[in-house]
Amino acid sequence: MASITLPWVERNPERLSSQRRTALWLLYGLAFVSLLIGLASWMWLAPMSGVSRNLADWKIPFVLLLAIGPLVGFVTFLTAGLVVSFYRLVGRILAAPWVAFIIFIGAIVGIILLVWVHAEIFAFVHSWDQWDIKRGADTIPVVDIHYDYSVRAIYENGIKGQKLPLPLVGGVCVDAPVLSYVLWPLQFKIVRDLVAVGGIIGFISIVPGFGIWWERKIAGRMQSRMGPMRAGGWHGWAQSAADGIKLIFKEDYVPPTGDGLLFRLAPYFALVPAICAFIALPFAGAWVFRDLDVALLFILAMLGVEVMGVILAGWASNNKWSVYGAMREACQMVSYEIPMGMALLIPVMTAGSLNLGAIAEAQGGGFWTWFIFKNVWCFAAFFIYYCAALASCKRAPFDLPESESELVAGFLTEYSGFRWSLFFFGEYAAMFVIAGLATILFLGGWMSPFPAEWADKFISPDTNYFIKSIIRGVVAANPLWFIAKATFMFFLQLWIRWTLPRIRIDQVLYACVQVLLPMMMAVLLCNTLWILFVDYYQVGWMMMLDKVINWILAGLGVIVTIGMLAIASFGYRHNKALVGTMAVDQLPGK
Amino acid sequence: MEDIAFYIFAGVSLFSALVIVFSKSVIRAAVGLLGTLGGVACLYFLADANLLGAIQLIVYAGGTLILIVFGIMLTSQSPWAAFQPTKFQAIAATIIGLILATGIIRLVTMAPWKSRAAEKLLTQSPAVKDVGESLLTTYLVPFEVASVLLLVVMIGAAYLARTEK
Numbered sequence: 111m112a113s114i115t116l117p118w119v120e121r122n123p124e125r126l127s128s129q130r131r132t133a134l135w136l137l138y139g140l141a142f143v144s145l146l147i148g149l150a151s152w153m154w155l156a157p158m159s160g161v162s163r164n165l166a167d168w169k170i171p172f173v174l175l176l177a178i179g180p181l182v183g184f185v186t187f188l189t190a191g192l193v194v195s196f197y198r199l200v201g202r203i204l205a206a207p208w209v210a211f212i213i214f215i216g217a218i219v220g221i222i223l224l225v226w227v228h229a230e231i232f233a234f235v236h237s238w239d240q241w242d243i244k245r246g247a248d249t250i251p252v253v254d255i256h257y258d259y260s261v262r263a264i265y266e267n268g269i270k271g272q273k274l275p276l277p278l279v280g281g282v283c284v285d286a287p288v289l290s291y292v293l294w295p296l297q298f299k300i301v302r303d304l305v306a307v308g309g310i311i312g313f314i315s316i317v318p319g320f321g322i323w324w325e326r327k328i329a330g331r332m333q334s335r336m337g338p339m340r341a342g343g344w345h346g347w348a349q350s351a352a353d354g355i356k357l358i359f360k361e362d363y364v365p366p367t368g369d370g371l372l373f374r375l376a377p378y379f380a381l382v383p384a385i386c387a388f389i390a391l392p393f394a395g396a397w398v399f400r401d402l403d404v405a406l407l408f409i410l411a412m413l414g415v416e417v418m419g420v421i422l423a424g425w426a427s428n429n430k431w432s433v434y435g436a437m438r439e440a441c442q443m444v445s446y447e448i449p450m451g452m453a454l455l456i457p458v459m460t461a462g463s464l465n466l467g468a469i470a471e472a473q474g475g476g477f478w479t480w481f482i483f484k485n486v487w488c489f490a491a492f493f494i495y496y497c498a499a500l501a502s503c504k505r506a507p508f509d510l511p512e513s514e515s516e517l518v519a520g521f522l523t524e525y526s527g528f529r530w531s532l533f534f535f536g537e538y539a540a541m542f543v544i545a546g547l548a549t550i551l552f553l554g555g556w557m558s559p560f561p562a563e564w565a566d567k568f569i570s571p572d573t574n575y576f577i578k579s580i581i582r583g584v585v586a587a588n589p590l591w592f593i594a595k596a597t598f599m600f601f602l603q604l605w606i607r608w609t610l611p612r613i614r615i616d617q618v619l620y621a622c623v624q625v626l627l628p629m630m631m632a633v634l635l636c637n638t639l640w641i642l643f644v645d646y647y648q649v650g651w652m653m654m655l656d657k658v659i660n661w662i663l664a665g666l667g668v669i670v671t672i673g674m675l676a677i678a679s680f681g682y683r684h685n686k687a688l689v690g691t692m693a694v695d696q697l698p699g700k
Numbered sequence: 701m702e703d704i705a706f707y708i709f710a711g712v713s714l715f716s717a718l719v720i721v722f723s724k725s726v727i728r729a730a731v732g733l734l735g736t737l738g739g740v741a742c743l744y745f746l747a748d749a750n751l752l753g754a755i756q757l758i759v760y761a762g763g764t765l766i767l768i769v770f771g772i773m774l775t776s777q778s779p780w781a782a783f784q785p786t787k788f789q790a791i792a793a794t795i796i797g798l799i800l801a802t803g804i805i806r807l808v809t810m811a812p813w814k815s816r817a818a819e820k821l822l823t824q825s826p827a828v829k830d831v832g833e834s835l836l837t838t839y840l841v842p843f844e845v846a847s848v849l850l851l852v853v854m855i856g857a858a859y860l861a862r863t864e865k
Contacts, residue, residue: 300701369725369727369728371728372727372728372731375731379734402750402754403750403751403827403828404750404751404754404828407751407754407755407758408750408754408757410758410762411754411757411761411762412757414757414758414762414763414766415757415761415762417762417766418734418761418765418766418769421766421769421770421773422727422731425727425769425773426727433773436773437770437773437774440766440769440773441770443766444763444766444767444770447762447763464828
């Protein structure tokens with residue numbers, strides 16, 4: 111393994127070694143060959159004249175292999191080669207951090223484009239249900255399976271006549287029949303499911319890598335340091351990836367006196383439920399793997415089962431620190447599930463539905479209709495939910511199961527290598543699920559902060575289709591809104607971790623049983639009364655009271671915001687005189 | 701497709717049930733219980749009974765089971781806590797198990813699976829809303845009685861667990 115290194119992790123590579131240069135040329139060669147094969151087969155299988163005669167179902171596997179496969183390979187090889195050589199050759203001339211930054215921004219733009227393309231494709235596939243043309247009689251199926259739409263039907267209903275600009279084929283406009291071959295497999299639910307599962311697993315793999323890097327940077331800034339700077343490119347963005355690769359090759363230790371089977375099993379109990387929670391978590395109206403009517407209960411159940419992994423890990427390690435960590439996790443989780451579940455009832459009651467989609471759609475009229483601002487009890491419920499959720503996914507200040515200052519590493523003490531990282535995948539996935547739940551239930555989900563009707567003001571009937579969908583996405587609803595809001599709630603968890611000290615276990619349990627639980631019960635009762643008398647019976651003085659409380663809260667919010675901004679600007683103007691910077695300036699050797 | 705999934709989940713449930721019965725380690729038996737409960741919940745999901753499946757997971761797998769494991773961890777003398785049943789316990793367990801098995805088999809064979817009411821139940825999957833409505837209208841009294849029972853249990857547990865003053 112010694113000769114293979116991550117190219118972007120090395121700070122100052124002396125020069126490209128001959129081996130790496132060969133590898134780079136190989137990448138380019140492969141890209142070129144696949145482009146040739148792809149273009150040739152694209153031309154062969156879809157000549158521009160007499161297209162409709164050539165459509166036949168038996169061609170599907172060949173088209174997918176010959177015309178699409180090489181093009182995908184071309185893009186992959188070319189991008190890999192370009193990124194590596196660009197960073198290696200140009201990066202040293204132009205200050206390297208900016209190149210890494212451009213790659214990073216490019217990745218974000220690429221993700222947004224990918225999301226959009228997926229949305230378009232899936233909307234098109236869903237529109238097939240309205241066609242009356244079914245399987246053509248003139249096609250010969252190559253495999254004997256039942257399917258509803260032949261390639262010809264897809265071509266003649268959806269693709270024909272819509273000229274697509276294909277720059278790869280010499281800049282001409284063609285109505286691409288190859289696309290109907292590509293879309294054909296998507297009529298099967300299992301294929302669409304596989305695509306969605308791939309998306310979920312990809313997302314879960316991205317969240318920890320990005321989240322850990324972000325957490326290190328935030329930790330640094332909050333302690334008046336820079337965070338990761340020296341190794342790993344621009345602000346150390348590649349350190350998480352390097353960490354992951356290191357963990358895969360690390361020694362995999364199983365304590366000989368522990369319960370080996372359970373020790374090996376425990377990481378999966380921690381990871382798999384966190385992934386399963388994404389099955390029911392909607393990213394936008396149609397962007398959900400399965401639109402369960404009990405999605406909320408299902409996600410809660412999955413977060414509850416996840417604890418089992420931690421408890422088993424602690425027990426199977428046969429180590430007193432691990433067992434302490436596991437016991438703390440068990441009692442913390444069991445007690446905090448109660449206020450958390452009750453807090454989740456508040457938006458369910460307010461929206462009158464258990465379906466996450468319906469709850470989010472009920473908040474579509476601008477940010478002032480979000481449930482957090484609905485009335486004072488919803489406002490309180492949001493904070494109770496957030497506290498309890500922090501405790502149930504063992505984030506600071508409730509991270510007692512792995513508190514490093516007392517328990518070495520708690521339930522993780524005996525773990526190393528990839529098993530250890532599986533726990534972190536599970537933890538970060540659960541953090542995102544919790545942030546996403548808070549977003550959907552209290553912060554309007556994937557709805558933008560503007561009323562959805564505003565989108566119609568910008569759209570006239572002759573607006574271009576693409577511009578129309580962009581305006582709808584920005585002003586009305588879009589999965590990227592959900593991701594942005596959920597990422598902010600995720601950031602809040604990191605912020606809290608580096609601000610508040612860890613509290614003692616008896617304080618944790620006191621806070622749950624004697625503070626949060628009674629508070630939550632009062633909030634639940636009052637919210638019921640509010641829904642009954644303000645929304646349903648519309649009693650005059652209750653509505654007045656509601657208005658008065660809302661105005662007082664809004665005023666308080668404005669005052670607190672102004673105060674915060676004042677403090678922040680004071681700190682910004684006097685930053686040289688504050689403690690943190692002085693500590694940096696007066697380090698020995700300065 | 702559904703058939704394959706059914707056999708997979710049924711197999712998981714049965715295998716983990718066997719683990720519970722034959723494992724000597726208490727914690728391993730608890731993991732087996734998790735497998736059984738999870739497998740049965742998956743069977744519920746497969747039968748389109750989403751609410752029942754989610755409740756099964758949240759109450760049994762996420763709540764009761766963790767309390768059981770918690771209890772084992774607090775009370776066990778060594779990390780290798782093992783079952784050591786006496787001869788009397790083994791015989792009593794066998795007899796009770798046989799009686800239960802006979803009852804369940806008899807119930808399954810006697811149940812009118814082909815009747816119209818059963819078919820209606822099997823073909824339509826009730827929404828959560830219907831379940832909630834029937835709990836607060838038709839079945840209000842049993843629902844309230846069950847909650848009073850739970851309240852009594854809770855007060856009793858709190859009384860037993862309080863510190864002596």
